[in-house]
Amino acid sequence: MSEMRSYDRSLAMWRRAIEMVPGGSQTNSKRATAYALGAFPIYAQRAEGARIQDVDGNWYIDYILGLGPITLGYCYPEVDAAIRAQLDRGIIYGLLAPVELEVAESVIEMVPCAEMVRFLKGGAEVTTAAARMARAHTGREVILNCGYRGWADGWMAQNAGLDKGVPDCLGGVIDGWGRHDLDGLRAKLEEHAGRVAMVALDPAGGGARVPDGYHQGVRELCDEHGALLMYDEIVTGFRMAPGGGQEYFGVTPDLACFAKGIANGMACGVVCGRAEVMRTAIDDVVISVTYGGEALSLAAAAAATGVIRDEPVIDTIWETGGRLMRGFDELGDKHGVPLKCHGYEPMSSQTITYDDPQLSQDVWTLLLQEMAQRGVLLRRGGLLFITYSHRDEEVEETLAALDESLAVIAEAVDSGTVKDRMRVQEVRESFRSFT
Ligand SMILES: Cc1ncc(COP(=O)(O)O)c(C=O)c1O
Numbered sequence: 001m002s003e004m005r006s007y008d009r010s011l012a013m014w015r016r017a018i019e020m021v022p023g024g025s026q027t028n029s030k031r032a033t034a035y036a037l038g039a040f041p042i043y044a045q046r047a048e049g050a051r052i053q054d055v056d057g058n059w060y061i062d063y064i065l066g067l068g069p070i071t072l073g074y075c076y077p078e079v080d081a082a083i084r085a086q087l088d089r090g091i092i093y094g095l096l097a098p099v100e101l102e103v104a105e106s107v108i109e110m111v112p113c114a115e116m117v118r119f120l121k122g123g124a125e126v127t128t129a130a131a132r133m134a135r136a137h138t139g140r141e142v143i144l145n146c147g148y149r150g151w152a153d154g155w156m157a158q159n160a161g162l163d164k165g166v167p168d169c170l171g172g173v174i175d176g177w178g179r180h181d182l183d184g185l186r187a188k189l190e191e192h193a194g195r196v197a198m199v200a201l202d203p204a205g206g207g208a209r210v211p212d213g214y215h216q217g218v219r220e221l222c223d224e225h226g227a228l229l230m231y232d233e234i235v236t237g238f239r240m241a242p243g244g245g246q247e248y249f250g251v252t253p254d255l256a257c258f259a260k261g262i263a264n265g266m267a268c269g270v271v272c273g274r275a276e277v278m279r280t281a282i283d284d285v286v287i288s289v290t291y292g293g294e295a296l297s298l299a300a301a302a303a304a305t306g307v308i309r310d311e312p313v314i315d316t317i318w319e320t321g322g323r324l325m326r327g328f329d330e331l332g333d334k335h336g337v338p339l340k341c342h343g344y345e346p347m348s349s350q351t352i353t354y355d356d357p358q359l360s361q362d363v364w365t366l367l368l369q370e371m372a373q374r375g376v377l378l379r380r381g382g383l384l385f386i387t388y389s390h391r392d393e394e395v396e397e398t399l400a401a402l403d404e405s406l407a408v409i410a411e412a413v414d415s416g417t418v419k420d421r422m423r424v425q426e427v428r429e430s431f432r433s434f435t
Pocket residue numbers: 067121122123124125127148149150151202232233234235259
């Protein structure tokens with residue numbers, strides 16, 4: 001391998017960070033140990049379009065993209081101009097910011113279920129708000145959930161003991177069912193008959209494509225049992241279709257949550273849905289945060305949703321993602337490496353599956369290392385996020401880097417030298433499965 005890129009400044013910063021910040025990062029999935037520590041960048045100093053530069057001066061095509069919020073590309077001119085214009089007028093007021101109306105109108109126009117909206121910040125906040133409104137509206141307590149909804153107590157209680165800080169008693173009002181398992185959902189609705197306030201799911205989650213009729217089946221079961229249906233569109237929103245997974249699959253939930261794709265990286269969360277459910281937020285439940293109407297993020301959301309509505313953003317993301325998925329599968333076959341893409345083009349996932357699970361993990365680490373070395377940042381297992389700024393040049397460079405990296409990997413697997421080629425200091429999966 002050519003002389004390895006230097007990650008010295010990144011590593012020096014990380015050593016300082018782990019003394020001050022538990023885990024070294026603010027997000028579990030962004031922990032340096034989740035990638036390929038010592039053979040992968042840790043700290044970024046700038047980013048532009050589809051590319052990011054680390055603190056050692058290396059540039060990369062980025063497919064991690066803040067874990068999904070960047071839909072248009074870094075420093076997208078229309079969005080940044082809107083943020084700057086708002087900055088000149090103030091960040092947050094005790095009075096209301098007119099831009100709240102603009103974003104509310106965009107969401108109501110673009111998202112099929114949205115009759116009314118509330119703005120918060122992160123995903124856990126909006127999904128928690130949805131659960132609270134659903135309980136108030138139905139007068140029922142139980143939530144049935146499939147997938148990760150955020151770190152809040154009410155969601156983490158689904159897996160008893162997973163989070164030692166969550167009281168066991170909350171486990172009595174949340175339960176789950178298996179991904180794409182309609183019979184499983186039916187059984188849970190029957191088990192908790194008359195007590196289920198809300199069924200929550202991410203419409204394209206779990207890595208695999210959704211079986212035909214699944215979403216229609218879930219909708220029917222909810223109606224049959226008087227439960228509200230909530231789509232967590234935090235990954236799919238403003239990415240899969242302008243109106244999210246609900247527009248793509250043609251099924252309208254009662255409530256929906258957004259917190260990534262809407263503001264091109266600024267922190268803007270939206271809970272929206274049927275007016276009669278949303279109106280519980282007036283007096284029946286307390287959903288109130290200081291920063292919900294913070295105007296820089298809303299200015300970014302107004303600009304970003306405008307671009308997504310008026311330009312071929314979603315079609316371009318699908319097309320680019322499709323070329324990458326096909327390219328990954330073809331190059332895996334070419335080199336005899338069991339690398340496969342799954343799911344949907346705007347945010348596909350990848351698997352590497354050898355009979356030996358440890359070899360699969362090690363090959364992932366080597367792939368992250370080799371791709372970073374060639375100027376491409378992937379994430380173990382995906383999601384492979386795409387932006388409107390990833391174009392032909394990025395696709396070609398990515399596939400050329402993958403071709404070379406898989407040649408290295410195939411040779412290493414054949415010769416039993418995968419571990420010898422890993423330049424990592426420590427390897428650990430950072431993110432336990434919460435489903
Ligand atoms: C589908 C989904 N829901 C909820 C969340 C939680 O969002 P946040 O980290 O902003 O609380 C995430 C985060 O990755 C997510 O992917």
